[in-house]
Amino acid sequence: MGQSAAMACLILLLGFLLSAQLGVEAQLLNINDPFFSEVSVVTVKRHQAQAGRMVLRCNVSPPGRFKGWVKDSFVIGNDPSLTLSGSDPNKYGTYLCIADPAISPNLYRAMKFVITEMPPDDRTTEVAAALNRDVSLTCMLRSGSGSIKWYKYNDQNFKFDEIPGQTGRQLVLSYSELNREHGSGFTYYKCADPSDTSVSYQAFKVVKDPVQQMIDGRMTNVYEHSMRGLPTDVASVPISVTPKSKVAFECHKVTPSDSTQWYFRDNTTTSPSQYSDLSGQGGVEIQENPDSSVLSVKNCDVKNKGYYRCMVGGTVKYAFLDIRVIVPTIHEYGKAIYDLARNPGADNELECEIPIGGELKDVIWRVVPSDGSPSFDISVNRESGGFETSIKDSGSSQLVTIKFRDNPRFNNYRLECRLGDELDYVTLRSAQPMQISITVDKYYKIDNFAEVNCTHDTRLGDIKFHINDKKTDPIGPPKSPHRVLTGMKTIYQSYDQPNKWYRCSGVDPSTGIRKYSDPVPLVSDPLSLDIKIDGSLVSPKSGTPTMAKVVGQTTEFICNFTNYKNLAIRPENVKLTFRGTVMSYRAVSVGPGTFRFVFDNPTASNSGSYFCIHDVSNTNQRVKSSEVNINWCETSQFMCDNRCRDRSIVCNGVTECADRSDEHPALCSPCEPNEVPCQDWKGVRPARNCVLKHWLCDGTDDCENGYDEESPLSKKWCTNTCINKPWLNCPHNSTCCNSNDKCIVRAYECDAENDCATSEDENACCSLALTEPTSRRLVEQREGSRVTLTCRAVGNERPTINWRCNWGKLRDETRMKESNRVVRRNPDNTYEVEGTLVIENFTRADECLYNCEAVTKCKRQLSPIFDVKVQP
Numbered sequence: 097m098g099q100s101a102a103m104a105c106l107i108l109l110l111g112f113l114l115s116a117q118l119g120v121e122a123q124l125l126n127i128n129d130p131f132f133s134e135v136s137v138v139t140v141k142r143h144q145a146q147a148g149r150m151v152l153r154c155n156v157s158p159p160g161r162f163k164g165w166v167k168d169s170f171v172i173g174n175d176p177s178l179t180l181s182g183s184d185p186n187k188y189g190t191y192l193c194i195a196d197p198a199i200s201p202n203l204y205r206a207m208k209f210v211i212t213e214m215p216p217d218d219r220t221t222e223v224a225a226a227l228n229r230d231v232s233l234t235c236m237l238r239s240g241s242g243s244i245k246w247y248k249y250n251d252q253n254f255k256f257d258e259i260p261g262q263t264g265r266q267l268v269l270s271y272s273e274l275n276r277e278h279g280s281g282f283t284y285y286k287c288a289d290p291s292d293t294s295v296s297y298q299a300f301k302v303v304k305d306p307v308q309q310m311i312d313g314r315m316t317n318v319y320e321h322s323m324r325g326l327p328t329d330v331a332s333v334p335i336s337v338t339p340k341s342k343v344a345f346e347c348h349k350v351t352p353s354d355s356t357q358w359y360f361r362d363n364t365t366t367s368p369s370q371y372s373d374l375s376g377q378g379g380v381e382i383q384e385n386p387d388s389s390v391l392s393v394k395n396c397d398v399k400n401k402g403y404y405r406c407m408v409g410g411t412v413k414y415a416f417l418d419i420r421v422i423v424p425t426i427h428e429y430g431k432a433i434y435d436l437a438r439n440p441g442a443d444n445e446l447e448c449e450i451p452i453g454g455e456l457k458d459v460i461w462r463v464v465p466s467d468g469s470p471s472f473d474i475s476v477n478r479e480s481g482g483f484e485t486s487i488k489d490s491g492s493s494q495l496v497t498i499k500f501r502d503n504p505r506f507n508n509y510r511l512e513c514r515l516g517d518e519l520d521y522v523t524l525r526s527a528q529p530m531q532i533s534i535t536v537d538k539y540y541k542i543d544n545f546a547e548v549n550c551t552h553d554t555r556l557g558d559i560k561f562h563i564n565d566k567k568t569d570p571i572g573p574p575k576s577p578h579r580v581l582t583g584m585k586t587i588y589q590s591y592d593q594p595n596k597w598y599r600c601s602g603v604d605p606s607t608g609i610r611k612y613s614d615p616v617p618l619v620s621d622p623l624s625l626d627i628k629i630d631g632s633l634v635s636p637k638s639g640t641p642t643m644a645k646v647v648g649q650t651t652e653f654i655c656n657f658t659n660y661k662n663l664a665i666r667p668e669n670v671k672l673t674f675r676g677t678v679m680s681y682r683a684v685s686v687g688p689g690t691f692r693f694v695f696d697n698p699t700a701s702n703s704g705s706y707f708c709i710h711d712v713s714n715t716n717q718r719v720k721s722s723e724v725n726i727n728w729c730e731t732s733q734f735m736c737d738n739r740c741r742d743r744s745i746v747c748n749g750v751t752e753c754a755d756r757s758d759e760h761p762a763l764c765s766p767c768e769p770n771e772v773p774c775q776d777w778k779g780v781r782p783a784r785n786c787v788l789k790h791w792l793c794d795g796t797d798d799c800e801n802g803y804d805e806e807s808p809l810s811k812k813w814c815t816n817t818c819i820n821k822p823w824l825n826c827p828h829n830s831t832c833c834n835s836n837d838k839c840i841v842r843a844y845e846c847d848a849e850n851d852c853a854t855s856e857d858e859n860a861c862c863s864l865a866l867t868e869p870t871s872r873r874l875v876e877q878r879e880g881s882r883v884t885l886t887c888r889a890v891g892n893e894r895p896t897i898n899w900r901c902n903w904g905k906l907r908d909e910t911r912m913k914e915s916n917r918v919v920r921r922n923p924d925n926t927y928e929v930e931g932t933l934v935i936e937n938f939t940r941a942d943e944c945l946y947n948c949e950a951v952t953k954c955k956r957q958l959s960p961i962f963d964v965k966v967q968p
Contacts, residue, residue: 152178152209154193163194180211187211188254212254214284215299222301225274233267233300235287243291249284256286274302336420337396338453339516345391345415347406354409356389358382363402371405393417410923422454424496424513429522436502436526443499446522448513450494459496459515461485466508473514474498482506530556534600534613548588548598548618550577556602556611561588564597567615571599627708627721628654630940631879634724640705642725644735650696650940655708655721657689667691669711675704703727734758769905770898770949770956774799777807789813790896790951795829795841805829813916815929817842817894820921831894833857834925845893846953856925863926864891864955866948872960876967883935885962887948890928894918896951897931900958901944911936940966 154176156162165173167189172178180187191209225231235244246267247256259267267285274283288297337343347356358380359371374380374391379400381392389408393400401419405412427447434446450459456476463483464471474480476487476496482503488495498511507526512519530553550559560574577586586600597615604611627634630652634641645651655670667683670691683691695702708721729740736753745752747764767773767786774782783800791798793814798804818824818832818839826832826839833840833852844851846861868888877883889895897916899906906912913934920928931948946962 150180150182150187150211152180152191152193154178154195154207156193156195161195166192166194188213190254210254213256214249214254215286215297220284220299220301222303224303225269231269231274231302233269233285233287233302235265235267235298237287237289237298243289244287245290247286247288249286256284269302335415336418338420338422339397341396343393343396343417345393345404345406347389347391347408347413349387349389350409350411352386356384356406356408358389358391359405359407361403361405362399371403420453421518422451422515423518424454424459424515424520425449426513426520426522427495430520432522433525434522436504436506436524439502443501445497445499446511447488448496448498448520450496450515452494454494454515456487456494456496459513461496461498462512462514462519464510464512466510483511530602530604530611532556532600532602532611532613534598534616548600550586550588550600550613552586552600552602555605557605558603558610559586560601562599562601562612564599564615567597567617569597571601571612574601623719624658625708625710625719625721626656626658627706627724628656629706629724629726634722636722640723640725642727642738644727644729644738644740645698646735647699647728647730648697650694651698651726653693653695653706653708654686655683655691655693655710657710657719665689665691665710671709671711673707673709674702678709698728700728700730769900769903770951772804772809774801774803775807777801777803788896788951789898790953792896793829794843796843813896815894815917817918817927818921819918834921834923842894859925860892862892862952862954864889864895864950864952864957866950866957866959867928869960869962873962875962875964877938877964878967879939881938883938883942883964885933885935885946885948885964887931887950887959888919888928889931889950889957890922890926891950891952891955892924892926893952894927895929897929897948898951899931899933899946899948901946903945903947906933907942907944912942935964938966 152165154162154165156176159176162176164171165175165178172191176193178191178193188211191211193207193209195207223231223233233246235246237244244263244265246259246262248259249255250257265287267287269285284299284301286297286299335343347358349356358374360374360377361371374382379394381394383390383392389406391404391406396417396419398419401417404415404417406414425448427449429446434444436444448459448461450456460473460475461483462471462473463481472480474483474485476485478485482500484499486497486499488497496513498513500506504526506524509524510521511524512521532550532552535549535551548561550561552559559577561577562572562574564570564572575588578589580586588598588600596618598618599613599615601610601612603609629643631654632643653672655672657665667685670683671678672681672683672693673679679693681693681695683693686692691708703726705723705725707723710719727738727740729735732743733740734743734746735741736755736757741752741758745758747759749759751759753759770790771786771788772792773786774784776782777799778801780801782803784798787798787804792804792810792812795805804810814828816822818826818830820834821832821837824832824837824839827841830839830841831845832838833854834856835852835854838852840851840857845857848858851857866887866889868886875883875885885899887897889897897914899912899914901907906914913936915932915934917930917932918927919930922928929950931950933946933948935942943965946964948959950957950959
């Protein structure tokens with residue numbers, strides 16, 4: 097999470113949280129409020145953290161602006177000097193010193209301290225992990241090898257975690273494990289003897305051995321993007337470079353005698369087989385080394401965009417090269433009009449932003465006169481024709497500016513910011529009509545307070561506001577504004593005057609005439625409170641709505657306010673009631689005007705009505721939400737029509753629920769999770785109830801009415817099996833022989849009859865191996881997001897991969913989509929298949945233990961578990 101998102105949690109509740117004294121129960125901070133200022137990062141290394149004590153100091157001037165210390169979203173101190181014990185195992189983590197810069201009542205600044213066990217560079221041995229090779233780390237401590245343990249750095253808790261079962265002087269890490277856990281990055285490992293405190297530790301920094309991609313003189317690790325997968329795989333993660341860059345691809349050999357061939361397919365070519373040999377081609381250079389072949393593309397241009405293929409020792413590898421064009425952008429006025437009269441007699445300045453990767457020295461401003469005179473270019477840090485360019489330091493952005501004075505002859509001039517062939521432009525105009533408009537920020541407070549915003553041309557002077565009872569009344573007497581928010585906006589604060597009409601006005605200095613905006617009404621809206629249950633808004637239409645939940649299911653109540661602006665809503669004043677009695681749960685702010693209650697382990701006795709209430713501070717006013725009745729059903733019961741029903745109504749042949757859920761095929765179908773029901777097709781009833789998904793689209797009519805071979809469902813499970821010979825265009829239910837150009841239906845594989853020239857369709861039948869995942873995985877995602885799970889299997893007859901939830905059927909097949917695709921056809925005639933499960937709009941109801949099942953004609957295999965949960 098970025099620094100801005102990390103700091104966004106500090107504002108809405110900060111006022112009353114930081115006023116709490118130490119010793120009082122800490123309260124969780126708001127995580128969604130958008131206001132914050134900046135973060136400074138200071139990293140405290142392990143050798144500093146292990147001192148007898150450690151003091152973090154927050155120097156704030158004047159001291160009264162210091163607000164407090166926050167760790168892990170909890171207030172932990174209110175003294176600018178925070179003392180920590182070096183022996184405290186919980187000292188690691190992120191500490192935030194909060195200060196009020198007195199710029200705005202809703203704007204804070206923070207100094208961020210990260211206390212980490214990460215070792216310093218001078219005590220770390222760097223080890224490079226070569227492609228597809230194991231990494232062996234050797235511990236050289238003076239301890240006995242039987243006492244040595246190994247640890248891996250965890251960047252979530254900033255500590256080293258012990259690796260279970262890893263003892264002794266050697267730690268062997270497989271390349272696939274490093275790639276899966278760390279991608280193209282790095283991580284730290286260490287060995288230590290926990291029984292001997294006199295012995296320190298030995299640390300290792302494991303990094304990827306880079307293939308060098310040269311872009312404008314910078315070296316970038318592109319190993320994971322350079323030579324892997326097929327074109328359809330890497331197209332979504334291309335190697336992206338700028339024009340005129342140089343790129344080097346490295347293709348590793350198994351033995352020095354391996355021959356290597358390089359090919360290229362233009363990105364515009366639609367046929368996947370149209371590759372051209374790069375041997376002897378201009379613009380590229382091929383260098384043969386004992387262990388690799390390196391292809392260098394010089395001076396990259398759009399003609400170099402496309403797929404590159406390396407064939408070495410019978411293995412084919414691909415990469416996709418994308419040419420990234422750097423486009424300049426003129427701030428605020430790009431492809432628009434700039435009013436020369438906005439700053440009469442003063443400098444005008446336009447900013448042109450150049451994306452990272454573009455060279456500022458290559459930027460020019462081109463001035464195109466409107467009178468037919470020749471255009472002229474101004475390079476960076478130059479002056480010509482009344483225009484001056486310079487580079488502006490703006491921190492994270494690259495800006496090239498152009499300055500000029502108001503001059504009538506510049507009318508209709510066009511200024512172009514150019515980088516190579518790309519440009520953005522602005523047109524200068526000597527005068528623009530003066531504009532004035534008004535908006536009302538309507539909200540309710542106990543005293544009916546509102547802000548009226550007048551947005552106006554900066555040339556207008558003497559801004560006033562006018563209030564009338566009716567839209568058609570004569571313009572009311574002028575009222576002075578309370579403050580100017582920006583150069584173009586003036587604010588008037590209105591009290592106790594709802595249901596009035598407002599105008600604003602300003603004087604045109606060139607004519608002395610006052611210009612008026614159109615009138616806008618101010619309508620007072622009452623404060624309102626809604627209640628949501630697990631994200632669902634309760635909207636009563638007639639009577640009290642009812643919903644059903646499962647006993648023990650954690651439930652989230654959200655109390656959400658509208659029309660609350662400028663009204664201080666404190667969590668202690670927001671309550672959840674059950675059967676009219678206030679519950680003891682405390683509200684937690686999760687956003688502006690939004691508060692959450694979490695109800696754990698409810699029972700049937702908790703069934704009844706719930707609603708939110710809010711007691712407005714310093715008043716006798718109480719705001720109440722709509723009521724909702726919740727029925728908590730036992731697991732032995734069935735839920736329908738928002739009631740708890742006896743499970744005997746399920747699949748009894750009688751529809752007793754309004755939504756027909758008691759007779760839903762997903763519950764009542766006799767089919768297993770790896771099967772589908774046969775259905776009527778073209779007026780013919782099937783002879784079977786269910787068929788394996790593996791039998792779909794295999795060339796054999798298993799339902800005996802064509803449903804499993806011709807219906808849209810069957811085509812969903814058809815995959816391009818003959819990927820090694822796409823030019824054959826085999827039918828969707830077929831594959832092809834490796835030994836000759838012959839298509840055979842999938843049912844002919846492993847059927848005890850030789851259909852290919854060398855009988856490879858009958859070799860090693862019943863071989864099946866699930867290759868991914870290899871261990872249990874925890875998957876945590878936010879509600880509303882998309883969850884993607886992937887399995888891979890290898891078999892001689894093409895495996896089919898389907899998915900299970902708690903070893904049973906998927907719960908919602910409308911949002912849960914399964915798919916299969918053949919990734920690779922190996923020389924031994926085995927197929928590598930990837931099966932994917934995509935869950936759209938993920939909810940708590942989708943939490944489950946998922947696993948995939950690979951199926952062939954004679955073998956089945958279940959994968960380890962994917963433990964899928966909602967992110968805390």
